[in-house]
Amino acid sequence: xxxxxxxxxKGLFPFIVLFGVYILFHGHLTPGGSFPGGIIIASGIALxxxxxxxxxxxxxxxxxxAHMTEAFAALLLVSIVLFETFVxxxxxxxxxxFELWSAQQILFLNVTGGVMVSMxxxxxxFLLMKE
Amino acid sequence: MKGxxxxxxxxxxxxLLLYVFLTPSFASWKNKQVASYYIEKxxxxxxxxxxxxxxxxxxxxxxxxxxxxxxxTAAVGVFxxxxxxxxxxx
Numbered sequence: 001x002x003x004x005x006x007x008x009x010k011g012l013f014p015f016i017v018l019f020g021v022y023i024l025f026h027g028h029l030t031p032g033g034s035f036p037g038g039i040i041i042a043s044g045i046a047l048x049x050x051x052x053x054x055x056x057x058x059x060x061x062x063x064x065x066a067h068m069t070e071a072f073a074a075l076l077l078v079s080i081v082l083f084e085t086f087v088x089x090x091x092x093x094x095x096x097x098f099e100l101w102s103a104q105q106i107l108f109l110n111v112t113g114g115v116m117v118s119m120x121x122x123x124x125x126f127l128l129m130k131e
Numbered sequence: 132m133k134g135x136x137x138x139x140x141x142x143x144x145x146x147l148l149l150y151v152f153l154t155p156s157f158a159s160w161k162n163k164q165v166a167s168y169y170i171e172k173x174x175x176x177x178x179x180x181x182x183x184x185x186x187x188x189x190x191x192x193x194x195x196x197x198x199x200x201x202x203x204t205a206a207v208g209v210f211x212x213x214x215x216x217x218x219x220x221x
Binding site for chain 2: 027028029030031032033034035067070074077078081084097098102103104105106109110113116117119120121123124127128130131
């Protein structure tokens, strides 16, 4: 791609990923959650993929890593849900409301689900780009 | 035969449409207990300042897990199609 697009993407990519992680971690305080945060992280990778090509994006995150992370995040998500359903009072943080460490299981579920969403979208992008 | 079938479809569709328009709208429902319960008790029950997040991940948690499963299944399906397609082409 163009040199202008490459420079802009190179400067913007860490901030896009940081914004996505912020949305994941503050899903129970501000608008957002697991789906928007994961899609924002995946969009950063997609920008990298479109401007630099598949090999540079593969250097940032390997396809196999995305695959394994997605599978383990899905497993963790389901286990947190089952755990919370049956043993409700264990994962309850004793923080104050309106602070980061406040919601019972929503923080864990947001982060795990966001990782899973981002890795799923990254994997789909990788596979379709390779095809 | 065709005319009778068309007429039957028209009657069924018209009656369903009439039913939709004759039912009271959401705003005029007297029974709003669930929504007002979420709004009043959501903060103290879940501890989440974001009401949408508390509904999505706590009150309706299994629904959201189903959504994540849909995305997981989509990724697995794309992986399967691409990998087996590449293998068959070679």
